[in-house]
Amino acid sequence: MNPLYKKILWWEQVWEFWIELAQTLEKKDTIFQLADFDYTLFSRDEQLEWVPDLQKNRGDLGPLYLFQRYGMTQFLKDYYSDISLPTEILSRLDSSRDIIMTAGGSKDFQLAKVRSCSELDKFRVVVTKDGFEKVPELIRHVLFELRYIPSEIIVYEDRPQYFIEYREFIEKILWTKLTIMSVEMDGNDGYKKIEEV
Numbered sequence: 001m002n003p004l005y006k007k008i009l010w011w012e013q014v015w016e017f018w019i020e021l022a023q024t025l026e027k028k029d030t031i032f033q034l035a036d037f038d039y040t041l042f043s044r045d046e047q048l049e050w051v052p053d054l055q056k057n058r059g060d061l062g063p064l065y066l067f068q069r070y071g072m073t074q075f076l077k078d079y080y081s082d083i084s085l086p087t088e089i090l091s092r093l094d095s096s097r098d099i100i101m102t103a104g105g106s107k108d109f110q111l112a113k114v115r116s117c118s119e120l121d122k123f124r125v126v127v128t129k130d131g132f133e134k135v136p137e138l139i140r141h142v143l144f145e146l147r148y149i150p151s152e153i154i155v156y157e158d159r160p161q162y163f164i165e166y167r168e169f170i171e172k173i174l175w176t177k178l179t180i181m182s183v184e185m186d187g188n189d190g191y192k193k194i195e196e197v
Contacts, residue, residue: 015169018139018143019172019173021143022142022143022149022175023175025148026148027148027175028149028151029151030150030151031151031152031154032097032142032146032150032152032153033092033093033098033099033154033155033156034100034101034138034153034154034155035089035090035093035098035099035100035101035155035156035157036100036101036156036183037100037102037113037125038104039158040089040157040183040185041086041089041090041117041120042080042083042085043186043187043188045185046079046187046188047079072112076112076113076116077116080116080117081116083117084119085119085120085188086188086191089183089194090119095123096122099123099124099141100120100123100125100126101125101127101137102125102127103128103129103130103131103133103134104129104131107127124145131161131162132162134162134163135163135166135169138170139170139174142174143174149174149175149176151176152176152178152179153174153178154179154180155178155179155180155181156183156194157180157181158182158184158185160180160182160197163178163180164180179196180196180197181196182196182197
């Protein structure tokens with residue numbers, strides 16, 4: 001077994017099953033897209049500027065700090081609900097098919113952040129433990145939720161390293177093209193770059 005596959009799935013039969021299942025699914029001439037949330041659709045730069053202690057309380061500490069300082073409801077209202085998101089990526093996404101996949105920290109907090117942005121109400125949101133977990137979660141989503149193989153999958157990510165590292169793995173299982181778009185936001189005003197890697 002390829003050592004890369006061993007790292008992502010240490011039970012070889014699982015990814016062999018995925019390959020077999022993918023071959024039974026209908027192939028459609030459509031594009032399926034996945035967008036990260038933090039620093040891909042929504043920049044937290046202003047929050048970190050306005051609330052300097054957030055920088056020291058990232059990851060799992062963030063929700064606890066915010067709850068004690070603001071109350072979670074107030075924080076989400078103040079920093080998420082009235083923010084207009086840049087449209088360059090958002091306008092490319094189809095809420096009936098495409099998903100937002102976000103990672104890290106508290107699952108409930110990640111979900112609440114996305115749901116507080118009214119422009120994202122209609123999107124399915126998948127929350128993973130970390131960036132690495134997004135790779136198998138993407139495959140699972142296509143096989144068990146989408147239930148067909150798109151001709152191309154486009155991923156928008158500010159930190160796309162795991163998708164780059166496992167591109168061959170994803171393409172081998174799903175028999176499709178994976179396009180990875182590296183994203184750098186310019187606050188919530190727009191983007192410095194959205195480029196294929």
